Amino acid sequence: MKKNIAIIMGGYSSEVGISLKSGNVVYKHLNKEKYNPYRVHILKDKWVLVDDDENEHPINKHDFSAEVNGTNISFDAVFNAIHGTPGENGVILAYFNLIGLKHTSAPFYQMALTFNKRDTLSVVKEYGIPAATSVYLNKGDKINTNTIIEKVGLPCFVKPNGAGSSFGISKVYTQEELIPAIEKAYEEDSEILIESFLDGTEVSVGVIQYKGETKVLPITEIVSDNDFFDYKAKYEGESQEITPARLTEAQEKSVNDIAKRVYEILNMSGFSRSEYILVNDIPHFLEMNTVPGLTEASILPQQANHAGISLTELFGNAIEMALKN
Missing domain, CATH: 3.40.50.20 (Rossmann fold)
Incomplete structure (x- = not known):
């Protein structure tokens, strides 16, 4: 039936x-x-x-x-x-x-945790997962731009804590740009984070539950035509998404290992797509998306396709895993 x-x-x-x-x-x-x-x-x-x-x-x-x-x-x-x-x-x-x-999806607590960028970083850092240096702010906090820049340096990124699709994110090059970027981020969330700039190769990797096993999908290299992987780069074609990523065998193994480890540290299940930047061949965790884009052109479906998994199989597997839980 x-x-x-x-x-x-x-x-x-x-x-x-x-x-x-x-x-x-x-x-x-x-x-x-x-x-x-x-x-x-x-x-x-x-x-x-x-x-x-x-x-x-x-x-x-x-x-x-x-x-x-x-x-x-x-x-x-x-x-x-x-x-x-x-x-x-x-x-x-x-x-x-x-x-x-x-x-x-994963249980509601895991979804709430991973949606909160600040809390996710706090958890994975405790397990020794490399990540950018961060400063956290809540709306209404006093802002000392000198102290912030002293900690994270320039350029840096200002992000809403709980928004996706790059809404509200700014790359800041000067001290004068910091306050406007913070105000922009506050339009999306009352909590924000400011992160140091990581100079390296950006990759995105899907990890899913597939046929009862944790499966790491082929890695995608992100090459944005813009200053960073912003909304236009994600959804309006202003980027290259190269799958499989142009990595050495050692780099690929490093990303696969850390992506699977982070998935397990966070007690995830269902879909996930996480972003990393390779700095001196070491993957640095940025964030995890637990409801990633699912259109034909989206990154995770691209990765599934390279793994020989059709969209019909990908979506059907998710339902079968849910029904068995």
Whole structure:
């Protein structure tokens, strides 16, 4: 008997449009002979099941069901395609946990932890994982630009703590640019981090649960046409994403080993895509994305393709892993 699968997409953050694209790709490629997929838009003003005619049917939040043409639709599992809040930060996953509904992501605590860049760095650094030097600020803190620059140097990066898709990120070259960059980051989050610039090769690597095993996917080298891997570089073609990355055998092994170790340190499951910069052949951890882009052109699907895994297999495996948990 086919399983009913809710593909949740949208969300409450700046990434809503990107999430809708990812979710629709999942809907397109999911095996319709095995599953009954349904698109569910989770938006600030409504939760609705959207049918093939684009009609909207309200979601009953009591049990996450919907009535469609007189038939009550309940779900066997949820495919999480929400970038940002409330999907990637674990909020809606805690709700699913309460009502006993299985989903494709890691448990809500792991999702909340990895969505918080500052907390993730604090954990992995305790395990000896190399990372940039950081300064943390909360909105309202007094700002001493001299002290910040003395610690992280110039250039440096200013980032919102809980935003994705490079929203709110600035590369700062001078002391005068620091305050405007901080204000920009605060538009996305009340917590920010300021990191030292790491000069080296940037790579992105997917680690997933595949057929019951932790699998490291082929590494992608990021070569941005811009000053860094910003929104335009990610989504508007202003970068080269080279898979497999142009690394030596030793570099590749180093990245694979540390990526798998970080995945396990953080007790992850489901999808992940992490960014590293190789400095003197040593991978330095930047951050982990637990709901990475899932369009045909996105990095993790590219990596899966190079590993011989189709989108249908990739998405179907995530659902099967969720159903077995």
